[in-house]
Amino acid sequence: MAEPMLATHGLTRDFRGFRAxxxxxxxxxxxxxxxxxxxxxxxxxxLFNLLTGFLKPSGGRIEVAGRDITGLPPERIAARGVARSxxxxxxxxxxxAREHVELALQGRGRLGWRFWRSAKLLDRYRGRADELLxxxxxxxxxxxxxxxxxxxxxxxxxxxxxxxxxPDVLLLDEPTAGMGMEDVDRTVELVDRVxxxxxxxxxxxxxxxxxxxxxxxxxLQAGRVLAEGPYDEVRADERVVTAYLGAADAAx
Amino acid sequence: xxxxxxxxxxxxxxxxxxGAPPWLRWALLAAGLAVALWLPNGLYPAVAVxxxxxxxxxxxxxxxxxxxxLLSFGHAAFWGTSAYASGLVAIHAGVPFPVAVLAGALVAAxxxxxxxxxxxxxxxxxxAMVTLAFAQLVYYxxxxxxxxxxxxxxxxxxxxxxxxxxxxxxxxxxxxxxPVVLLGLWAAWRIVNSPFGRVLVxxxxxxxxxxxxxxxxxxxxxxxxxxxxxxxxxxxxxxxMGHRFVTLDTLHWTTSxxxxxxxxxxxxxxxxxxxxxxxxxxxxxxxLSFSGFEAVGLVTxxxxxxxxxxxxxxxxxxxxxxxxxxxxxxxxxxxxDG
Numbered sequence: 001m002a003e004p005m006l007a008t009h010g011l012t013r014d015f016r017g018f019r020a021x022x023x024x025x026x027x028x029x030x031x032x033x034x035x036x037x038x039x040x041x042x043x044x045x046x047l048f049n050l051l052t053g054f055l056k057p058s059g060g061r062i063e064v065a066g067r068d069i070t071g072l073p074p075e076r077i078a079a080r081g082v083a084r085s086x087x088x089x090x091x092x093x094x095x096x097a098r099e100h101v102e103l104a105l106q107g108r109g110r111l112g113w114r115f116w117r118s119a120k121l122l123d124r125y126r127g128r129a130d131e132l133l134x135x136x137x138x139x140x141x142x143x144x145x146x147x148x149x150x151x152x153x154x155x156x157x158x159x160x161x162x163x164x165x166x167p168d169v170l171l172l173d174e175p176t177a178g179m180g181m182e183d184v185d186r187t188v189e190l191v192d193r194v195x196x197x198x199x200x201x202x203x204x205x206x207x208x209x210x211x212x213x214x215x216x217x218x219x220l221q222a223g224r225v226l227a228e229g230p231y232d233e234v235r236a237d238e239r240v241v242t243a244y245l246g247a248a249d250a251a252x
Numbered sequence: 253x254x255x256x257x258x259x260x261x262x263x264x265x266x267x268x269x270x271g272a273p274p275w276l277r278w279a280l281l282a283a284g285l286a287v288a289l290w291l292p293n294g295l296y297p298a299v300a301v302x303x304x305x306x307x308x309x310x311x312x313x314x315x316x317x318x319x320x321x322l323l324s325f326g327h328a329a330f331w332g333t334s335a336y337a338s339g340l341v342a343i344h345a346g347v348p349f350p351v352a353v354l355a356g357a358l359v360a361a362x363x364x365x366x367x368x369x370x371x372x373x374x375x376x377x378x379x380a381m382v383t384l385a386f387a388q389l390v391y392y393x394x395x396x397x398x399x400x401x402x403x404x405x406x407x408x409x410x411x412x413x414x415x416x417x418x419x420x421x422x423x424x425x426x427x428x429x430x431p432v433v434l435l436g437l438w439a440a441w442r443i444v445n446s447p448f449g450r451v452l453v454x455x456x457x458x459x460x461x462x463x464x465x466x467x468x469x470x471x472x473x474x475x476x477x478x479x480x481x482x483x484x485x486x487x488x489x490x491x492x493m494g495h496r497f498v499t500l501d502t503l504h505w506t507t508s509x510x511x512x513x514x515x516x517x518x519x520x521x522x523x524x525x526x527x528x529x530x531x532x533x534x535x536x537x538x539x540l541s542f543s544g545f546e547a548v549g550l551v552t553x554x555x556x557x558x559x560x561x562x563x564x565x566x567x568x569x570x571x572x573x574x575x576x577x578x579x580x581x582x583x584x585x586x587x588x589d590g
C-alpha cells in the first residue's frame with residue numbers, strides 16, 4: 001500500500017480508568033473511503049475526537065500524510081486539511097446557511113483577523129458558498145437561518161461546512177444518522193461525488209450505506225480493532241457477526 | 253449576573269444590521285448625532301461628559317459580552333489604568349489631551365494582553381472571576397504605588413490641553429471630547445461588522461465548531477479582549493480629563509459592575525444599547541444624588557431588576573424588535589447586505 005493518508009499507531013485514550021480507545025492501529029490509503037463501524041460504546045466517536053484534536057491521546061501517534069499531528073489543537077489539524085462533520089448537528093443558530101459556508105471559507109484565509117474592514121469583504125465568497133450549497137442540495141435555502149432548517153437539511157449544511165475547507169481528509173461522523181430513506185440516498189450520492197481526490201473516513205451505523213460507500217471497513221469493539229478489511233470480507237467475519245448480535249441482544 | 257453570561261437570544265449582528273430599512277438606520281444615526289450635539293445644553297455639561305465616557309465604556313463591554321459571549325467583570329482595570337496613565341501623560345508630557353487619552357488607551361490594551369491571555373482560557377462564570385481577580389490585583393497595586401498614583405488622594409490637577417484652547421469649561425470640553433468618543437463608537441461598530449466580527453459571533457454561538465473550521469478560538473477571543481480594553485481605555489482616559497483628577501474608584505470592582513449594568517439595561521449584543529444604558533444610568537444617578545436622596549443604589553438596582561424582568565433584551569433590544577416588526581409590515585424586506 002502507498003503511504004497512508006491517515007494513520008494511527010497504538011492510539012489510546014483513557015477516561016478515569018476506562019479505556020475508550022485501546023491501542024488502535026489504523027491505516028487509511030489515499031483516495032479511499034474507510035468506514036468505522038461497531039456497536040455503541042465501541043469508541044468510534046472518541047477515535048474521531050482524537051483524530052481531530054478535540055481530545056488528547058493518552059498514548060500513541062496520529063499521522064496525516066506522514067506528518068505527526070498528535071496533540072495538535074483542532075484548529076491546527078483543520079489547517080492541515082482534515083475536516084470533520086459532527087454526529088450531533090453542530091451549527092451556528094443565528095447565521096443563515098450562506099453565512100455558515102462563508103464563515104467556513106473565510107477560515108482558510110487570513111481575512112478573519114481584519115477587524116478594521118467591512119464584512120462586505122466577504123462577498124467574494126458568495127459565489128463559492130452558493131456553489132457548495134447547491135452541491136449539498138441547499139440551493140434556495142441560502143438565506144434561511146440554520147435553526148429554521150429541517151433536520152435533513154441541517155445535516156446537509158454540516159457536510160457543506162466540512163467541504164468548504166477543501167479537505168484532503170474528510171471525517172464524517174454518522175452523516176446519515178436520523179435521516180429518512182430519501183435523505184440517506186442523497187447523502188450517499190453526495191459523498192460518492194465529493195470523494196474524488198479525497199480520503200474519507202466515516203462512522204456509520206447503517207450497514208447498507210457502509211456497503212455502498214466503503215472500500216475498507218474497520219470494526220471496533222470495546223475500543224479495540226476487532227476486524228479490518230474489505231466490506232464483504234468483514235461482513236462475513238464470524239467475530240463481527242457475534243459482536244453485533246451481542247450488542248443487539250444487550251440493547252434489546 | 254447569570255442573566256448576563258449567556259446572551260442566548262442576542263440577534264445575529266448580520267441580521268440585526270439588515271433587518272432595519274436603510275432610511276430608518278440613517279434617521280436613527282441623524283437623531284443620535286443631534287442628541288449628542290445638543291446634550292450639554294440640556295444637561296449639566298459635566299454630566300454630559302460623563303455620559304460620553306461611560307457610553308464608550310459600556311460599548312466596549314458589550315463588544316465582549318454581546319458579540320464574543322464573554323462577561324468581563326474586571327473592565328475597571330482597563331478604564332482605571334487608562335485614566336491614571338492618561339492623567340500622568342497629561343501632567344508630565346503636556347501633550348494635547350487626545351494624545352494623552354490615546355496613550356492611556358494603549359497602556360490599557362497592553363495590560364489586556366497578559367490578562368486576556370490567561371482569562372480567555374476560561375468561559376462563563378470562571379472567565380468573569382478571573383477578570384475580577386486581575387482587576388482587584390490592579391486596584392491594590394494602584395493603592396500601594398502612592399508615589400505614582402497618589403494612593404487614596406488620587407491623581408490631582410490633570411491638565412486638559414488642546415493647542416492652547418481654554419477647555420476649563422466642561423461645556424467646551426464636551427465638544428472637544430465628542431469626536432474622540434464618536435471615533436471610538438465607530439470603531440466598535442466597524443469591529444462588529446467586520447470579517448473578524450463574524451468570526452466572533454461564530455465563536456460565541458459554537459466555539460467547538462469554530463475550531464473545527466480552523467479558527468484559533470483563544471487567539472480570536474484575546475484580540476477581542478484587547479480591542480475591548482482599548483475602547484474602555486479611551487473612555488477611561490477621557491473620564492480622567494473630564495474630571496481633571498483620577499481616584500481609585502476608577503479601578504474599583506463596582507466600576508466594572510456599573511458598565512455591565514449599563515449594557516444589560518441597554519441590551520446585550522445591541523452595541524448602541526450600551527450608549528442608552530450609560531445615558532440613563534449616569535443621568536439618573538446625578539439626578540438622585542442632587543435631590544439629596546441617600547440610597548442611589550436602591551433606585552438604580554430596582555430599575556435594573558425591572559428592566560431585566562420586563563424588557564429581557566434591554567431597552568434598545570426591545571425597541572429594535574418593535575421597530576423591525578413595524579418596518580417588516582410597511583416596507584418589503586430589503587435585500588440587506590450591510
